[in-house]
Amino acid sequence: MEHHGGCHCGNLWLRLRLTRQPADNPTRSCLCSFCRAHATRTVSDPMGRAEIGARDWSGVERYRFSTGTADFLLCKTCGVYIGAVCETANGTRMVTNVNSLADRAAFPPASSQPDHDNESTAARIARRAANWTPAVLLAV
Ligand SMILES: [Zn+2]
Numbered sequence: 001m002e003h004h005g006g007c008h009c010g011n012l013w014l015r016l017r018l019t020r021q022p023a024d025n026p027t028r029s030c031l032c033s034f035c036r037a038h039a040t041r042t043v044s045d046p047m048g049r050a051e052i053g054a055r056d057w058s059g060v061e062r063y064r065f066s067t068g069t070a071d072f073l074l075c076k077t078c079g080v081y082i083g084a085v086c087e088t089a090n091g092t093r094m095v096t097n098v099n100s101l102a103d104r105a106a107f108p109p110a111s112s113q114p115d116h117d118n119e120s121t122a123a124r125i126a127r128r129a130a131n132w133t134p135a136v137l138l139a140v
Pocket of ligand 1: 007008009010011012075076077078079080
């Protein structure tokens with residue numbers, strides 16, 4: 001099933017294809033301080049696909065912190081956080097902030113609150129390679 005979303009002002013958008021129905025996707029509220037500040041609820045599907053686009057990529061913040069291995073995509077105009085992308089051995093992978101999707105209400109509340117603070121960088125990237133959604137960033 002395909003889902004559409006993006007930031008509030010419309011500069012940053014995404015299309016997300018998931019193999020399960022929305023209600024059957026477990027969602028997570030990560031315990032890191034970034035996710036707590038944004039009250040994120042995230043989803044990923046290694047068999048799905050994400051396409052991310054922007055009218056103007058110069059208006060997109062690729063925020064990095066901690067291990068610096070993922071770009072947290074935020075709109076510079078409206079501040080919405082749509083998800084993070086990471087380069088892995090399996091290509092570009094994304095975790096999506098469900099709350100930035102138009103049909104966010106169809107997804108369940110977060111069923112887990114993972115704490116990845118003590119994970120090594122190698123283990124972190126391997127986890128993303130296995131669990132996050134294959135993603136494409138579109139140039140236009
Ligand atoms: Zn925006």
